[in-house]
Amino acid sequence: MNQKSCNWIVVGALSGAISVLLGAAGSHWLQAVIESDYAETYSTAVRFHMLHSLAIILGAIVLDRMALNFFLSVALWLLLFGLAIFCGSLYFLSMTQFSILGAIAPVGGIFLILGWLSFAFGVLRSNAKRAS
Template sequence: MTHQIIIVTAGIFGMLAVIFGAFGAHALKKRLTPEQLQSFEVGVRYQMYHALVLLALGFSSYNITTTTFWCFTIGIVLFSFSIYGLVLSDVKRKKMRFLGPITPIGGLLLVAGWLLVIVNAF
């Protein structure tokens, strides 16, 4: 995996986290319950955390494996974006319940990405 691809991916996720965070704080604040807003913010926060991890790995001399990159990338999509979908569909009273089981799968992929960072350090 090239460092350039990792950095670009990190930049896209970071940019989207800022956009989604602003969207949640301004456009959705009056439409969401406090619990829904908190869930939405968890998705944004975890997306940004992992965008920053990818950015750090991309700029480091550390050789990130393709598997590590994909664990973080797919983990972000499954975890954060499933939360966004659950919250937004709940607002429209058409909750996409099938997304519920996807969130922990994304979380497991994020954990696997961290584990691979540790394993690859040795």
Template structure:
């Protein structure tokens, strides 16, 4: 069991629900349809990977190096991918777009891909 994966999975699950409600109720009137879709993409990916972290928390062993790499790849990926989207959308809605966040989103996506790739490697190795 990996406690870090379980804790972060629970935190990301909790905040995905909060951000989803925030987007659906408070931001709906403030955002364009495109911005709202982007925000929802961040929430969906956050929740999907929160669930993955919870499952992996019961399956992986933090004493095995590749297991730690998998967990940290997903944690870093969620933070960089979803949270950069939230920042971009909210700052754009306030006409103060934080452009430096733009390149961070695909970097987060690469970490999510890395997590999945390492998981595949673990399963077939």
């Protein structure tokens, strides 16, 4: 496995570990901090965090298996930034009830969408190069 893919797998694994830690913290220790109105928001952040941590690991494996291409690399960065912005804003919103943070979440969501689209385009492009 190339070093770039290994690095991304480590990033995804560490992100997944943080997701589990934050999920456990939300279930056990942060109940006093998170108001019940924001518990679902926190839960959404944990779910998206874990899902996109796994997506980064999957993307790293695909990046290693296919010819390295720009779009797959960009997809991983977009997923990472999207995860940080989307989930981070929801975590902080849940804990602080500072409503402006809710307005930041859609920016992270856009990064996540672009990451998935870049991933799909990168796979299609890599597959087209193999066929020709």
